[in-house]
Structure formats: C-alpha cells, structure tokens
Amino acid sequence: MRGLKPNQLKQLQRLYHQRLPGDRVTTPEFAQRLAAISTDLGQPLCVYLNRRGQVIRVGVGTPQQTRIPPVELPRYGAERLCGIRCIATRLKHEPPSTSDLTAMAMQRLDSLVAVTLSGDGFERRGGGATGYVDEVYLAHLVPHPEARWTVSDPMSLDTLAQQDFVSLTDALEEEFRRVFVAQQVDADHDRVIVVGLMTGNVSKTQFRYGLMEVRRLVETAGGEVLATLHQRRDRPHPQTVLGAGKIQEIALEAQTLGATLVVFDRDLSPAQVRNLEAQMGVRVVDRTEVILDIFAQRARTGAGKLQVELAQLEYQLPRLTGRGQAMSRLGGGIGTRGPGETKLETERRAIQRRISRLQREVNQLQAHRDRLRQRRQQSDIPSIAVVGYTNAGKSTLLNALTNSEIYAADQLFATLDPTTRRLSVLDSDTQEQTQLVLTDTVGFIRDLPESLVDAFRATLEEVTEADALLHVVDLSHPAWQSQIRSVMRILGEMPVTPGPILLAFNKLDRVDSEALAIAKEEFPNAVFVSAQDRIGLETLRKQLIELASYALCQ
Ligand SMILES: Nc1nc2c(ncn2[C@@H]2O[C@H](COP(=O)(O)OP(=O)(O)OP(=O)(O)O)[C@@H](O)[C@H]2O)c(=O)[nH]1
Numbered sequence: 001m002r003g004l005k006p007n008q009l010k011q012l013q014r015l016y017h018q019r020l021p022g023d024r025v026t027t028p029e030f031a032q033r034l035a036a037i038s039t040d041l042g043q044p045l046c047v048y049l050n051r052r053g054q055v056i057r058v059g060v061g062t063p064q065q066t067r068i069p070p071v072e073l074p075r076y077g078a079e080r081l082c083g084i085r086c087i088a089t090r091l092k093h094e095p096p097s098t099s100d101l102t103a104m105a106m107q108r109l110d111s112l113v114a115v116t117l118s119g120d121g122f123e124r125r126g127g128g129a130t131g132y133v134d135e136v137y138l139a140h141l142v143p144h145p146e147a148r149w150t151v152s153d154p155m156s157l158d159t160l161a162q163q164d165f166v167s168l169t170d171a172l173e174e175e176f177r178r179v180f181v182a183q184q185v186d187a188d189h190d191r192v193i194v195v196g197l198m199t200g201n202v203s204k205t206q207f208r209y210g211l212m213e214v215r216r217l218v219e220t221a222g223g224e225v226l227a228t229l230h231q232r233r234d235r236p237h238p239q240t241v242l243g244a245g246k247i248q249e250i251a252l253e254a255q256t257l258g259a260t261l262v263v264f265d266r267d268l269s270p271a272q273v274r275n276l277e278a279q280m281g282v283r284v285v286d287r288t289e290v291i292l293d294i295f296a297q298r299a300r301t302g303a304g305k306l307q308v309e310l311a312q313l314e315y316q317l318p319r320l321t322g323r324g325q326a327m328s329r330l331g332g333g334i335g336t337r338g339p340g341e342t343k344l345e346t347e348r349r350a351i352q353r354r355i356s357r358l359q360r361e362v363n364q365l366q367a368h369r370d371r372l373r374q375r376r377q378q379s380d381i382p383s384i385a386v387v388g389y390t391n392a393g394k395s396t397l398l399n400a401l402t403n404s405e406i407y408a409a410d411q412l413f414a415t416l417d418p419t420t421r422r423l424s425v426l427d428s429d430t431q432e433q434t435q436l437v438l439t440d441t442v443g444f445i446r447d448l449p450e451s452l453v454d455a456f457r458a459t460l461e462e463v464t465e466a467d468a469l470l471h472v473v474d475l476s477h478p479a480w481q482s483q484i485r486s487v488m489r490i491l492g493e494m495p496v497t498p499g500p501i502l503l504a505f506n507k508l509d510r511v512d513s514e515a516l517a518i519a520k521e522e523f524p525n526a527v528f529v530s531a532q533d534r535i536g537l538e539t540l541r542k543q544l545i546e547l548a549s550y551a552l553c554q
C-alpha cells in the first residue's frame with residue numbers, strides 16, 4: 001500500500017473493523033464506503049470477506065492484483081467454494097473483466113461483486129457515504145467446464161443488498177457437490193493435468209511422444225488425465241519452469257476441472273516444485289515421481305519392494321526441506337504448519353539411516369544374485385538377458401519362446417523382478433538339444449531416473465552379467481527408433497559392457513510396411529517376430545543359439 005496518505009491508510013484499516021450481517025452479500029452502507037475510499041484513491045479496491053461477514057483482507061488494485069496466495073487459501077476441494085467473497089470497485093462502467101473472473105475461479109471465491117463508481121457522492125451529515133456507487137454486478141462460479149462462471153446484469157446496489165447470500169452459496173455448493181459426486185465414480189485416483197515444456201533442443205515429434213508417454217505413465221500409475229497443457233520456451237524458467245501466464249492458466253484449469261495433481265514431463269528441482277505448488281495451489285510432481293510410484297505399486301517380491309523403497313527415499317531426501325511445510329498447507333488449509341526445522345532434521349537423519357540399511361540389504365541381494373549366477377555359469381548353460389523399452393513385449397516373447405506364463409500386460413513396467421526360464425532348442429540338422437537360460441528384465445525408459453538405476457542395480461546386473469542380450473523393440477510404436485537409442489544409451493552407461501546383442505523387432509502383426517522397410521534396411525541382422533501371433537519364433541530360436549555360441553567363444 002505504497003503511496004497512500006496516512007488518512008487514506010487509516011480509512012482502509014478501519015474497513016477491518018466492519019462486520020456485515022452473515023446472510024447478505026453486502027450492505028449498501030458498506031459498498032458506499034468502499035466506493036468512497038476508492039473514488040478518493042482514484043484506484044480500484046478489493047475487500048475480501050468470510051462467511052461470518054468479517055473483513056479478512058483489503059487490497060488496492062484489481063481482483064487479479066490483490067489475489068490471496070494459494071497457500072493462504074483454505075482448500076476444500078472441487079465440491080466446495082473457498083468461503084471467501086470479494087467486493088471489488090471498478091473505475092470502468094463495465095462488468096467484471098475476464099481477468100477479474102479468472103482470479104475468482106482460481107481462488108474458488110464464493111462470489112465476486114463488482115461495484116462501478118459514479119465518480120460522484122458525498123458524506124451525509126450524521127455519517128455514512130452515499131451516491132458513490134453507480135451499478136453493481138454479481139458474479140459466481142458454476143460447475144460446468146464450458147461456462148465456468150456467470151455474471152448478472154447490472155443492478156442497483158439496493159437490489160443486490162436484498163439478495164440472500166446464504167441461500168445463494170448453499171444452492172451453488174449443492175450443485176458443485178452433485179457434479180463432483182458424479183465425477184467421483186472412482187474416488188481414489190488422482191485427477192491429473194499433464195504439463196509439458198517444449199525447449200529448443202527437441203523436435204516437435206519427440207516432444208509429442210514424450211508427452212504421450214507421460215500420460216501413459218500417469219494412467220499406469222492409476223491417475224486420470226483430465227487435460228494436457230504445454231508451453232514453448234528456449235529453456236526452463238529457473239524458478240518455475242514455465243512463465244507466469246502459463247502457470248496461471250494451469251492453476252485455473254486445475255480449479256475448473258477439479259484436478260488434484262499436476263504432473264510435469266521432466267524432472268523438477270525441489271525448489272521448482274515448491275514454487276509451482278505455492279503459485280498453483282495444487283500438488284505438483286515430476287516424471288520421476290510417477291515412475292517411482294508405478295514401481296512402488298508393481299513391486300511384488302521382497303527384493304523388488306526393497307529396491308523401490310530405496311529409490312523413493314533417495315529421491316525424497318534432498319526434497320525434504322520445506323516441502324513438508326508447503327504440502328501440509330496445501331492439504332490442511334490456513335494455519336496448518338509443516339514440521340519445524342528440528343523435526344525436519346530428525347526426519348532427515350531417520351531417512352538417512354533407513355537408506356543405509358536398505359543399501360546394505362541391496363548389497364546382500366546383489367551377493368545372493370551373484371551366487372545364483374555363478375552357479376548358472378558353472379553349469380555352462382549360456383544365459384541371455386531380454387532387454388528393451390518398457391512395453392516392447394519382452395515378457396510376451398519370453399512366454400512364447402518358453403511356453404511359460406510370466407506376467408505380461410499392456411502397461412508400462414509390467415515386469416519388475418527378473419524371471420529366468422530355460423529354453424531348449426532342437427537343432428533340426430544335428431538333432432542336438434541346446435540349452436539356454438533366458439532372463440526377463442525390467443523395461444527401460446527414456447531418461448531413466450538415476451535413483452532407480454542405482455536402486456535396481458541388483459536387477460540390472462542380470463543384464464550386465466548375461467552372456468548376451470536379446471534386445472526387443474516394439475516396431476509398431478511410432479517412436480521405435482528413439483526407443484532403441486534410449487535403450488542403447490542406458491546399456492552404455494552400465495558399468496560392465498554387455499556381450500553381443502541380438503535385435504528382435506516385435507509386434508510384426510501390426511507394423512506398417514514402411515516401418516518394416518526402414519528397420520530391415522537399417523538393421524539387416526535383426527529378427528522380425530510377433531510374440532503374440534507366434535511369427536518368426538523358429539528363426540529367433542536359431543539365432544539365439546548362434547548368439548549364445550558366439551558369445552561363449554569370445
Ligand atoms: N500386437 C501385438 N502385441 C503384443 C505383441 N507382443 C506383446 N504385445 C502386447 O504388448 C503389451 C506389452 O507386453 P509385455 O510382454 O508385458 O511387454 P514388456 O516388454 O514385458 O513390458 P514391461 O515388462 O512393462 O517392460 C501387452 O499388451 C502384450 O499383449 C505382439 O507381437 N503383437
């Protein structure tokens with residue numbers, strides 16, 4: 001409130017002592033008082049009231065400029081309003097602007113009253129301002145995504161003052177509740193807005209597939225994607241990733257659609273998450289967190305659970321500071337404080353201790369797997385690890401080859417725990433049986449989170465210790481080429497270089513001829529199969545035998 005005269009400041013401060021009857025939107029006297037001050041200031045003025053009729057906030061400026069920050073707003077979710085209304089004076093003789101209404105929607109205000117000034121008025125003897133108000137508009141939200149809000153025709157202040165505010169908001173909230181309940185057929189999943197940032201160094205197609213993949217990840221994690229928004233920028237904004245306007249748009253969309261979560265298509269720093277949550281008032285997570293969540297849901301065996309927990313803790317540790325504070329505010333509403341610094345410190349130490357313990361256990365697991373592998377190696381049976389991008393069809397292919405029933409599904413990361421199966425192939429010429437061991441592994445993904453790579457080292461070692469690799473590619477996926485690159489990159493980053501690799505292009509049954517021609521041209525030594533329709537399996541078996549013998553004599 002810079003630039004105000006002491007007298008004006010006092011006038012504004014006095015507003016805090018005013019109390020309106022709880023069942024009225026406003027009284028004529030109160031609106032006239034605001035209009036008088038606003039006329040004197042020559043600036044718009046906003047007053048925020050709670051449902052008991054108490055003034056809780058006064059600001060000079062438009063509703064957009066005087067918005068209550070999300071962390072200070074009570075959050076009741078999509079089925080309710082925030083319990084606060086705004087009475088705003090307007091210098092122009094026009095209904096509230098879109099920016100005013102957007103501010104109302106973002107805060108889920110009970111209603112917004114726009115008071116236009118007559119430019120005139122006087123103080124009555126005996127007190128009380130009069131004649132300052134020209135007309136008023138009453139605006140409120142509606143629970144329909146297409147409409148978002150309604151604005152009344154201009155009316156006189158007296159007409160507005162006669163409105164029963166309680167029955168208006170009650171009816172409105174009832175309507176919101178009905179719509180909300182209808183949406184909540186399955187209430188225990190997150191309602192998600194996916195957000196992508198397209199920076200200069202990726203192509204449009206790459207960006208699109210990346211976003212598509214995040215949507216699939218969210219769905220695999222059990223979330224429902226309500227909308228996908230994106231922005232183009234040369235580089236991410238260091239504090240908030242996106243620009244201020246885009247953040248506001250997302251916040252509004254989240255409010256309108258009743259989203260509970262915003263998921264970004266990239267990794268975010270702890271500070272970025274904090275800033276975004278503070279500005280949008282919705283929980284924000286990055287891609288890694290979604291992947292970790294899927295892993296956590298999928299892990300079945302003790303080893304799997306162990307590694308997932310380790311990955312999650314390692315991811316959370318640097319993000320502990322302050323997050324607790326912002327989060328508990330988002331979830332709990334005004335006055336809910338997060339853990340204090342000392343509590344955070346204790347928590348951090350506890351997590352650190354648990355991480356050390358889990359790491360020891362993972363080491364033991366590693367040693368155990370080592371022994372199993374050694375036994376296999378001693379038995380002279382060549383081992384081949386089946387690797388590839390997630391959902392490529394590795395498990396299905398392994399099942400088809402070995403007539404087993406490993407879990408395979410149209411999900412990302414269906415397989416978490418390595419499963420080993422024996423395969424014996426009869427050489428039709430020599431009538432000789434050759435034995436192989438095939439290991440199904442966890443699928444790879446672009447930008448595999450580091451904490452996962454570390455935590456899953458015991459599992460991934462199955463890959464590095466195999467005699468050879470069978471790299472399965474979903475040739476029906478539009479991004480198959482970049483998926484191959486991602487897998488090769490991850491393999492390249494492993495401490496031990498894997499042996500020879502056989503490339504198997506899968507899902508031949510639904511591949512278009514163009515992709516097939518490109519793949520054949522680019523990878524003349526690859527095998528083409530359909531695990532589902534059992535096409536090309538004979539050739540693949542033969543190639544696997546060759547691969548194994550080649551690997552062994554190296
Ligand atoms: N059309 C078609 N679909 C296939 C084929 N092979 C596998 N699929 C389907 O692709 C989906 C993924 O198969 P999975 O075997 O689980 O794939 P994965 O590579 O093991 O995946 P993750 O374990 O999640 O990394 C499933 O829905 C399979 O039915 C195929 O040859 N043709």
Ligand SMILES: [Mg+2]
Nearest residue numbers: 394395414415
């Ligand atoms: Mg699998």
